[in-house]
Amino acid sequence: MTLLDDGTKATTPTTPAAKTPATLRAAQQTKTALWNDSADPTELRTAIEEYGAVGATCNPVIALTCIKQDPDTWIPRLRELAAEHPTAGESEIGWLAVEELSINAAKLLEPAFEASGGRNGRLSVQTDPRLHRDADALVAQAVHFSQLAKNVIVKIPATKVGIAAIEEAAYRGVSINATVSFTVPQVVAVGAAIERALDRRAADGLPEQEFGHVVTLMGGRLDDWLKATVKRDHVMVDPGVLEWAGVAALKHAHHVFQQRGYRSRVLSAAFRNHLQWSELVGGDLVVSPPFQWAKDINANDVPFRTDAIDQPVDPAVLEVLRTKVPDFTRAYDVDGMTIEEFDRFGATVRTLRQFLDASAQLDALVRDVLVPAV
Template sequence: MTQTAIQSNRTDETTQGPLLAMTQHTPTVLWNDSADPAELSAAIGWGCVGATCNPVIAYTTIKKHPDIWGPRIRAIAERMPTAGESEIGWQAVKDMTVEAAKLLEPAFEKYNGRNGRISVQTDPRLHRDGAALVAQAVEFAALAKNIIVKIPATKIGIAAMEEATYRGVNVNATVSFTVPQAVAVGEAIERGLNRRDAEGLDTATMGPVVTIMGGRLDDWLKTVVARDAITIDPGYLEWAGVAALKRGYQVFTERGFRSRILSAAFRNHMQWSELVGGDLVVSPPFAWQEKFNASGIDPVSRIDVPVDAKIIEALSAKIPDFVRAYEVDGMTIEEFEDFGSVRVTLRQFLAADADLDSLVRDIIVPDPTR
């Protein structure tokens, strides 16, 4: 991996850590990619002012803490005697979200709604039903005053994001990996905000974000390179997600979108260090935050430093899916749901739903043979 961020031995960096230095001295904000209370509390100490979550993360958190969530899920089942496994599991996710929201209330008040929010993701099984996505987004937004709701960046999901924004829901695009997806979402959010403005409804305290899952774009391009026997410098593949994030940020800045880019799905430090200085969100998993804090990397502003032109040229010449992901007009909105990263990730989210159902089943209907 090419090292680009300057190493620093400055006293303040040693005592504060790179993440706290970033949050104190640059406009770039830190969110935690988990609603786990212990992780979120520690991240808040590093200047974290928000959190994201998804079905995989929620399932992992519940599975990792059976001593906490086993009794709680049994209590939910007793409280909801006619509920099925899925409804019980999603109630656990809602409970987790509400508790995390309380930890973020001070940041929510400090930033007047722009930060201090906890993401909860709409059920992936609703991805084909725009009206259901909007209805669930409205439901989730009512859980706490500082909720932000994730909706997939597909044609159906983007229309749902516009409508949900109009209804006052703060949205966060998910299943989003490319510049054309991010731009289409940014435009949809603007339309929703403009509709609210036209009716005199509040938009000043709203804080929508648009995720680009840079690491998952890298994952997909590595799959394409292996599948199609493409020869390319493997180090270049670590820069594809960074390039998309920087390009997306540039377009959002030029067009004056009120939503912010959010970097997620970390695979290398550049998906953090190369974005420092931008008015955007980085949302690493807690384990990556620990790595960043121990890295000694100086969080200097690099958002306006372009990715090496020879890397962009090589990726563009050899991998058509990079062009689709990097160019603003690389895909039409109708093509989003067929992009490789979208299919892979949506399948993972759907599988996590099934895994959560199974986990709940084992708790409320335990296997008598074990």
């Protein structure tokens, strides 16, 4: 004990206890699961240990980012992979790096996988977007990826070809995460395909287990596309209205899955605003923000309701979206598009092209390691 000059006791200022992060509170209080939209090891550890994350993602875009952010680790490792596979080209070596990132991330998620019986603790690995026209190739790669680790879940695009591949891969025991998916018609079609696969497995006496299937709806990318159509068509809409489109689609998709008893869960991805987390809390679904989004949500202590998923979007907002933005109705209604129309939906075209470009950039990065400029 320290005494001051006047003989009184000195006191040590106390620091208020740190508040539990909002995402962790939501995970503890509801069925809503948090996944981390990155396989970066440092980010993923923080997301797991502090934010309550129980899943993660790896794909060419993420792998490219990880390599660029940590060249001291990855450039020498790419050279080692090239030496270990002397006949491999840049694309094969790039995908070996994706696999290595995925395996390492999957290990960090094993505790959550075991604790949930396989429902969570999943590491998503995305199939090569260059295979998007070949269902058999997508299935073969999905089966290969599923063998990298026991808790791998494989991303296949929610296109006409991709949905056929999803059903066959799920029948073969691959855990599925749909990607390139932005609309209620797409996620419902994927959910139905997974149900058919599970029923086929049961009919053929194949083992029943928790595959942890999820069906992504990239709400932010839907918002991006609708904003682009409004600008293209010179339509004047309150900008705030457009921030609710993806949220509305996600809420509606979740409720359709619940009503139909689908054994897969909707997954919210491609964040553009915190509503794509806070408005979904309480649902038996997955939210998968990029690490920085989760960090910012927690730093700002974004408020949420434990029954937010059941709070409807303002009908006036839905009415504006329906009357002024035709592609919203196509994206929101279960029968808004046929499966044949999925491939030409604007968000699908944009995102598939971005994923293809990321694959090309990853190839180019590896090429610079294998054949450095002189």
